[in-house]
Amino acid sequence: MDESGFLSIEDISVGYGSTPVLKGLDLSIRKGEFVALLGASGCGKTTLLRTIAGFAKPSSGSIRVDGRDVTTMPPDRRGMALVFQSYALWPHMTVAQNIGYGLKLRGLPRADIARRVEDLQGLLGLSGLGQRKPGALSGGQRQRVALGRALAVDPAILLLDEPLSNLDARIRLKVRHDITALQKRLGITAVHVTHDREEAMVMADRIVIMDAGTIAQQGTPEEVFNRPASPFVAAFMGAENVVALHGSVKGGKVAIEASAINAPAVLPLEGRSLIGGAFEARFRSEGVELIAHDAPPLAEDALDLIGHVEAASYPGGAWRHSVRVGDDILLADAAEPHAQGQVVRIRIPARNLFIFDFPGRIAPPSQSSPNPMGAVRVAEESHA
Missing domain, CATH: 2.40.50.140 (Nucleic acid-binding proteins)
Known part of the structure; x- marks a missing residue:
């Protein structure tokens, strides 16, 4: 396996009716990498996440996971799990039942489900809350239950669709730390959609900035912050x-x-x-x-x-x-x-x-070493 392209998105185009949303987009994500898709509303970041998950159908291009073409596969066969912005918990089920729901659908024995659910409750700071229902939990606790349900099925890739946007500012700081710490601990590959620049900066190994269905720039948080390409x-x-x-x-x-x-x-x-x-x-x-x-x-x-x-x-x-x-x-x-x-x-x-x-002018080819980020920033790079 080539870990540099564990999740490989090649020449993906997606549209709704006659309106193009993604336009021949290419993106390669390493195994264990946390990538944030960052951009304003309407830039295509959520459509890209839904396309990776299998909920949006591309008109062209391919998606591969560990070399396996999943472009036309249904969502439940892609080895991925999606955490929604709205949590999407079953209100009539307990915490334990929500976390174990995917395992139940797979037909695992009750004892195995109970052990897995107990382990995840401990990992997510939900011990002792297994018999509560979502309505009796705080926003941060509900988000951890949703995360636990996604992790229970042991996905190869974790997809996060603005999972912190419904939380208040103080809880959001805590939960984003919990998610990144857990992702590093498990070594799971994660793709996170957000419009919050600070959230992307503190959570991601790499930020992909999107604009009008294309990638405007990608790089480490330090690179895109200090060496913007446009x-x-x-x-x-x-x-x-x-x-x-x-x-x-x-x-x-x-x-x-x-x-x-x-x-x-x-x-x-x-x-x-x-x-x-x-x-x-x-x-x-x-x-x-x-x-x-x-x-x-x-x-x-x-x-x-x-x-x-x-x-x-x-x-x-x-x-x-x-x-x-x-x-x-x-x-x-x-x-x-x-x-x-x-x-x-x-x-x-x-x-x-x-x-x-100035916009509309085209610079001539550089006679010196090319800038791999495509930036034209005049700046002294700090190595402090």
Whole structure:
């Protein structure tokens, strides 16, 4: 068996009526890997999960598990288990009966079912709750029962369809830790659908970001967060501040021209393919310094934007400022509040700044080493 392609999805296309949803999508998942499908509503992530599970039929392509073609197999023959967003527990059954339901359908002896259910209740922190019914449980407990029912049949692949979205914030933090710890302990392969960026970051070994039925980028949480491949990915990963810049590319550097909203800057190119001219730059509010307007500029490795504070609030951890820069309102965090109307500089270190060719422009092939992620980020990679 080639563990690099334990779950192999090749050229999968799926549509509803005349509307295409997945468009020739390819994805390979290793045995024991936890992969998060991340994206906004309508991007195709749930359709992909349902197609893997066998509840949606592809119009083309194939799905293989451990080399076995399961594309046309019914869901119950694929060796997978699906945990639903709504738990989907039988309300008239006890915890033990819900967990053991799949084993009962398989005709296992009662004694074997009882042992398996007892083991799973202990593993999931449900000991002593076996005779309760779902209505007498908390949301977190009900989700663990649903997880136990899925694990009871010993699936090769565990599919999770936004299983935490119905939980309150405090319980959600606990349950997502429980799921990842259990997945690592059992060594099971897991595919998790979510629209929550933080949830994907803390749970997954690899994040697959989807957009309009295709994969926009995939990689480790650190890769997609620090080296986004496109403006879409950068924005989805929190870099929602955006400004238009002009400059030139020469000798491994990007020279940003001064304008009414920014000081000149020289930033490292690091082998990325950019065209000189118009750029789109993105950054996160927490990745900047907010400094006085008369602070001395840095010659290299940072970009200074010039604006004035319109408002400041305290969401926790830092003061968040709305800063008008030209015609745009940008968000910038600082340890201390700045007064309304104060002229300031937003200083963005190169490692926190993502620069892309302005939409519609195509960069020439790079003369240096290719970037395997396809990113055109101008940044210093941190190896700390």
